[in-house]
Amino acid sequence: MKNIEMPKLERANFSSKLGVILATAGSAVGLGNVWRFPYMAGENGGAVFIIIYVVCVLFLGIPCMISEFIIGRHGQSNTARAFRKMAGGGPWSLIGYMGVLTGFLITGYYAVVAGWCLQYIWASLIGHMNGDPEYFKAYFAEFSSDPVKPIFWTVIILGITYLIIEHGVRDGIERASKLLMPTLFLLLLVIVGASCMLPGAEKGIEFLFKPDFTAINGDVFLAALGQAFYSLSIAMGCICTYASYFSKQTNLTKSAIQISVIDSFVAILAGLMIFPAAFSVGVNPDSGPSLIFITLPNVFQQAFAHMPAVGYVISLLFFLLLSLAALTSLMSLHEVSTAFFQEELATTRKKAALLVTVSTCVIGAFCSLSLGAAGHTLEFFNRTLFDWFDFVTGQVFLPIVGFLTCIFLGWFVPHKIVRDEFTNWGTLYGRYFHLYLFLVKYVCPICILFIFLHQFGLI
Ligand code: PHE
Numbered sequence: 222m223k224n225i226e227m228p229k230l231e232r233a234n235f236s237s238k239l240g241v242i243l244a245t246a247g248s249a250v251g252l253g254n255v256w257r258f259p260y261m262a263g264e265n266g267g268a269v270f271i272i273i274y275v276v277c278v279l280f281l282g283i284p285c286m287i288s289e290f291i292i293g294r295h296g297q298s299n300t301a302r303a304f305r306k307m308a309g310g311g312p313w314s315l316i317g318y319m320g321v322l323t324g325f326l327i328t329g330y331y332a333v334v335a336g337w338c339l340q341y342i343w344a345s346l347i348g349h350m351n352g353d354p355e356y357f358k359a360y361f362a363e364f365s366s367d368p369v370k371p372i373f374w375t376v377i378i379l380g381i382t383y384l385i386i387e388h389g390v391r392d393g394i395e396r397a398s399k400l401l402m403p404t405l406f407l408l409l410l411v412i413v414g415a416s417c418m419l420p421g422a423e424k425g426i427e428f429l430f431k432p433d434f435t436a437i438n439g440d441v442f443l444a445a446l447g448q449a450f451y452s453l454s455i456a457m458g459c460i461c462t463y464a465s466y467f468s469k470q471t472n473l474t475k476s477a478i479q480i481s482v483i484d485s486f487v488a489i490l491a492g493l494m495i496f497p498a499a500f501s502v503g504v505n506p507d508s509g510p511s512l513i514f515i516t517l518p519n520v521f522q523q524a525f526a527h528m529p530a531v532g533y534v535i536s537l538l539f540f541l542l543l544s545l546a547a548l549t550s551l552m553s554l555h556e557v558s559t560a561f562f563q564e565e566l567a568t569t570r571k572k573a574a575l576l577v578t579v580s581t582c583v584i585g586a587f588c589s590l591s592l593g594a595a596g597h598t599l600e601f602f603n604r605t606l607f608d609w610f611d612f613v614t615g616q617v618f619l620p621i622v623g624f625l626t627c628i629f630l631g632w633f634v635p636h637k638i639v640r641d642e643f644t645n646w647g648t649l650y651g652r653y654f655h656l657y658l659f660l661v662k663y664v665c666p667i668c669i670l671f672i673f674l675h676q677f678g679l680i
Contacts, residue, residue, distance in 0.1 A: 245460065255542075267431045278453070286477040290461075291630065301321050333588050366592050378548065408542040412538055456619045
């Protein structure tokens with residue numbers, strides 16, 4: 222073993238391979254898998270879209286994930302410091318700070334949506350998920366613009382996140398992921414089973430998988446690519462922060478592949494949960510918050526109208542599933558800023574986590590108020606504060622951080638460092654190193670640049 226330059230590992234780390242995979246997959250599997258992927262697949266050519274998506278994940282998502290793994294594990298510190306170490310100071314360090322900022326800003330706004338999921342668990346429990354389509358629409362409109370309720374649930378979900386994060390990497394994040402992720406898979410399988418057994422379910426399965434080559438164009442390709450990055454939690458500091466808890470034995474390539482397989486699998490299963498039920502009652506599913514908070518509760522209720530008890534349970538399990546998916550993603554987002562404040566302010570984990578929880582509660586509260594309760598005071602240039610957070614983080618910061626990370630790692634970091642991390646200091650064969658480097662140097666940055674220019678209508 223050529224282990225001349227192995228870094229010292231005194232830092233907290235995940236205790237097992239399973240911990241690495243489940244925690245990181247927990248970050249990746251989130252609301253994006255349920256509310257965007259299935260719809261995009263159905264609308265954009267079914268099986269053909271899924272193939273394009275998988276190709277994007279393989280050749281673009283995985284290399285970007287490995288790059289963040291390399292920077293995080295090399296740095297053994299929060300994302301900002303990890304970039305600073307890799308860059309030896311200098312302007313490239315700024316990418317790390319941007320990653321942390323992106324993660325921080327997203328935490329507050331993602332928590333608002335996660336909070337909605339909690340409210341819907343509660344509403345399902347007390348039997349409020351009952352009514353006609355108009356009822357569900359009105360319920361959501363009224364609830365999301367309420368000045369108090371959504372903020373209450375945002376604080377609750379961030380409080381739960383705090384309690385997990387405060388317990389540290391092994392006892393908090395890893396333990397919670399080992400419990401939450403298998404529960405999530407189980408719930409998913411139960412709902413997929415129930416949905417696929419409904420009469421007329423095969424039409425939904427056909428919609429999701431039927432290859433339609435005519436639906437494919439450049440837009441679809443860019444949409445698949447954007448979805449792949451978002452779904453894998455790339456460029457938000459999450460992957461980099463978690464990688465700083467990997468051990469020197471963690472096989473980065475293999476882990477990235479396993480995590481991506483889990484993430485894509487969950488996205489496809491989410492399609493099998495949504496479409497068969499929706500088609501069985503003749504409802505056309507859409508995407509985004511209205512899919513999960515308006516359309517689906519109605520679909521589940523109608524689909525199981527002849528067995529109301531099953532409908533009740535499925536609706537409850539569905540929101541439980543969403544909450545778990547959102548919580549594990551929220552943990553990784555929270556950890557980005559917690560690690561940052563803990564190390565940069567040289568304070569305790571508890572204090573850092575509390576600082577992040579309180580400040581993201583404030584951000585979340587303002588985002589939530591901008592959805593109605595505050596009238597137009599939190600609206601700027603025709604966008605609510607909530608939409609601004611979504612737009613700036615997802616469509617501006619994410620591509621910029623992703624692009625610069627590839628350029629930095631592919632062109633500026635000495636290849637020896639990259640190769641050492643990639644091959645675990647020569648202990649792994651590293652057969653794909655040149656392919657990886659080629660993708661990170663040329664293919665990934667060019668494709669990210671395309672998505673960026675495309676979404677601003679420049680190409
Ligand atoms: N990957 C998550 C999803 O699919 C979203 C997310 C993005 C989570 C960035 C954390 C960080 O919903």
